[in-house]
Amino acid sequence: MASDGTNGSSDDFADIAESLGEAAAQFQRGWADWMSSFIEGSGDGFVPNAGVTALSKTLPEMPADPARLLESQFELWRDYQALWLQTTARIMGSDAQPVIEPEEGDYRFRDAEWSDNPVFDFIKQSYLLNARWLRRAVADLEGLDADTALKLDFFGRMIVDALSPTNFALTNPRVLREMAETKGESLLRGMQNLSDDIRDGRDGLRPRHTDMTAFEIGKDIATAPGAVVHQTPLMQLIQYAPATEEVYRKPLLIVPPWINKFYILDLQPENSFIRWATRQGYTVFVVSWVNPDESFADKSFDDYVRDGILAALEGIEKATGERRVTAIGYCIGGTLLAATLAYMAANEDNRIAAATFFASQVDFENAGDLRVFTDESQVGMLEEQVRAKGYLDGAQMAGTFNVLRSNDLIWHFVINNYLLGKDPPAFDLLFWNADSTRFPAQLLMDYLRGMYQQNALARKGQFQLMGTPIDLGKVRIPTYIQASREDHIAPAESVFKMTRLLGGSKRFVLAGAGHIAGVINPPEKRKYQHWLNTSRKSYPTFDSWLGDAVEHPGSWWPDWHQWLSPKSGAKVAARVPGDGGAEIIEPAPGSYVKATS
16 A cells, blocks of 8 residues: 555555466466376376376377378367457357356356356366367277276376366466455465465375364264274274164164274264164264274285174174174275175175175176276386385375376365365364274285275175185175265265175166266255166176166155164163163273274
C-alpha cells in the first residue's frame, strides 16, 4: 500500500504479479520434476519402474500399421481444427458446442472457468483430445500379449492422469484465482506443505491425505465396546459386547485383511459394521492382525491359517462354549478364509457353518490393475528388497494402492495441499487408509506367486496348506458373496468366479460404489444401491448374472442379515466378554492395532 493511504500504483500491482509469477514458475518447475519421476516410475511403492522398463524395451519392437497410424494422426488433426474453430467462435461472442467433454463423473473440471472461459475451455479440450488419442493408439496396437496390453493400458492412463492441466498451477483456474485472492499466500502455504511432506519422508507418491492428529484409535475410532479374549503372536481375538438381551447361538467371526487394520469395520459409531452386527443379535469376534516386523519374515499362509483363523476358532469356543460359528472374510482375509475352508473340508472339520465374503477373490486370472505389478521381473525385484528387510513396508504398499486410483488418492491431494495451499480434511476413512501395515516377506511371496502368478488356489490340488492340497469345490457350506461395481482392487467380474468354484449354496450380491464404500454402507445412510438375482439359474459369467439382476436402493446389509440369521441358530442369553471360559487380556481395540509402521 502506498504511503499516502491509496491502494497503490499500477507499478505495485505489477511487482506483486511478477513475484507471484516467479513463485508459480518455480513451483511449476519443481512440480514438473516430481511428476517426471512419477511417470518414469522412480517413486515409492513396488510400482512402475520394472514395468516401465519392460515396456520401453517392448514398444520399439512392436509392428506399426502405417495406414492406421496415418488415420489416427488425421483424426487428431481434424479434431484440433474443429477445436480451433469452436474456440474462435466463442472468443468472437458466438455460441459453439464443445468438440469433446469430460466423461461423466470426472470431477477434475467442475470449476465453472473450465467451461465459461474460452482459454481454459481450449486447454481442457486439448488435453481431453490428446488423452483420447493416446488411449486409442494404445488400444489399437496389435501383437501384444495380455500382460503387456494390460501394462500399456494402465501406464497410459497413469501418464494421461498425471499430465492433466488441473495438476499444474499455471493451467488451473481455481489455483490462479486462489493465488490472486490470497496475494500469493496460497502458493507459499502449498510450498510449505510440500516441504513438510518431503521432510516427513512422504515425497514419493503419497501426499498427505488427512490430519493424522485428528483421531486416536480407541478414543475417536475403533470404539465399539469389547475385549481381547485370546491372542497369538499373529493376532488378537476381540469379543464385542452384546447390544441385545439375546443373541444367536452361533458366534460370528470376522477375518479382515492383514494389509490394513481391522477398524475399517469400526470407524465411528454411525458407520461401524461391528456395532450394527451386534445390534442385529450377533456375538461378534474380530481378528486384529499383528503389524509384523522383521522377526515375522518367514511367516507364511500356513502360519496365518494356523495361528490366525484356526486359533480364533479355538478362542471362540473357549470364550462361549460354542464349537460352530459363522464367518466373514474381507478382501485378502476372504482369500485366506476360502483357503482355510477348503483345508477344513479336506480334514472333515465343520466348525464354520456358513461363510460370507466381502470383496474377496479366489480366482486371480482377471484380478484387476494390481496384476500390472506382478510379473516375474517386478516380483523378483521386490523379493530382493523384502527378503533383505523381512517385510514389505506399509508405506510402500500404500503408494502402490494410491497409484491404482491416482486421480482420487494422488492428484486430488496434490491440488488441494500443494497448489491451493489447503490442509487436508480430518476424515476417518482417510486416517485408516494412511494407517498402513507391513506384509511379511514369505507371506507376500506366497500371495503374489501363488495367487497372481500361478492362480493356484483356483486350480484343484495346486495350492497347499500345511501339506494338504486343497480343492475349493469341497467347500459345501452356504456362502454369501459380495462384490462392488466400481471395485478396482477386486473387480466384480473376478469376485463372481467364486460362485463357480465353491460347492454348496451361494448367494451373490453386487453393491454400488467401490472396494470400501461398497462394503461399509450402513442402511441408515440410504446411500448407493445393490443388485440381487433371485433366479435359480446357474450363470456362467458375471455379465449374464447382472443381466437378470434387479437393482434395489440402499445398503445390502439387511439382505445379508436376512440370509445369515436362519443359519446362526436359536437365540440364547447374550454373552459378555470375560463371562465365559476366556479371561480378558485387555480392553478393545487391543494393543496390536496401535502398532505403527
